[in-house]
Amino acid sequence: MTSLALALRRALVFSGLTATGVVVFFWLHRPDDDARRRRSRESGQPVRVLAAQEYTATPRALGYGVVEAQRNWQGLAEVGGKVVETDERLEVGRRIREGTVLLKIDPGSYELEKTKTEATVKAVRAQIGELKAREQSARANLKVEEKVLALARKDLARLQSLYDQGAVALTEVETAERELLSAERSVLSYKNTLSELPASRKVLEANLQQYKAGVKGAALELARTEVIAPFTMRLREVNAIEGQAVSAGQVLVVGDAVDVMEVPAQFSIASITPLRARGGRGPRAERDAETTTAGS
The missing domain is CATH 2.40.50.100 (RNA polymerase II/Efflux pump adaptor protein, barrel-sandwich hybrid domain)
Structure with a gap:
């Protein structure tokens, strides 16, 4: 009994010491008020999460100016x-x-000048037409006179032969000679006329061009x-x-x-700073502008 009691007492003492140690351990490691409050804060609050989307930001500058026409x-x-x-x-x-x-x-004086110049053009054209008609007539007459001249030469040769034979009088030969000279003068006259007419026509044609230019000038003055x-x-x-x-x-x-209108706008240095290119290399080459007029 004594041994059993001694063993029981030792067991009770050991159990008591063990329980006391456990109580002391938990007491030493109990959380204080600050720790509890800190854990309460660290536990967090429920929040809502939104996905951020990427957008292109356009820098803007506000300036003022007067609207002007491009032309x-x-x-x-x-x-x-x-x-x-x-x-x-x-x-x-x-x-x-x-x-x-x-x-x-x-336009009165300019219309009168135009009318006068047009009349001059018509007159010169008529003169040119007359010269052309004279030239045609001279050519036709020349052909006739050349035939007359050929006959006069034959007639003179025939009479000269008869005169040598004593068959005709000298007066007939002289008459034939005069007719031959007259035919030669006619042929020469028409040839001279034909040689002169082209030069006269060229002068008139040059005048015609000058007067036609005058008509255009008068028309231009009239339009002005x-x-x-x-x-x-x-x-x-x-x-x-x-x-x-x-x-x-x-x-x-x-x-x-x-x-098309233009606005030479003025901007402050502070307003155009966001518009400068990266790296400070000056303004970008391209700009988009929106214009709002006063009162709109």
Whole structure:
């Protein structure tokens, strides 16, 4: 009994010591308040995840400028005279279509000059036609006179033979000689005429070309009496009215095209910095621009 009791007591002591050690171990390793709070924070919160998509970012710069027409036109008076007609839309700010006759300068003197020059051309052409007819007539007459000359020579030879034989009088031979000389003069006259007519015709033809050029010049001057819009435009200046006398070279109207406009815009250095190429090598070669006019 004593041995059994001793063994039991040892077992109880060992169990008690073991339990005490376990309690001390768990007590030493218990989590404090800070650790609990830290674990609570580290445990995280539920979140929603979104996939980021790739987009192309376009840098922009804002500038200001005045809208200007890409091309403009000055209507000059190419001839002098009095303005006799104007278009009803000839006012500053009005839109004018291409081909519109804006002003018309008195064409009276230019029409008269054109008519006179055309009449001169007709007269010269008539003279050339007359020369051609004379040339044809001279050639025909020359052929006839050459035949007459041949007969006169034969007749003179025949009479000369008879005179040598004493069959005819000397007066008949002399008459035949005069007829031969007359035929020779006629032939020579027609030949001279035929040699002179071509030279005269060339002179007239040269004059004809000169007068025809005069007709074209008169027609050009006549066309210059009208000031015509070369393209669709908006009038910026109007410097002439109906009844006003104008001189050649005077600016009558000024217009701006409406098909293409330009804006010489001004930008600050800060606004164009994003537009510079990578590496600081200056602006890119190509730009896209959007224009907004004031009031739109």
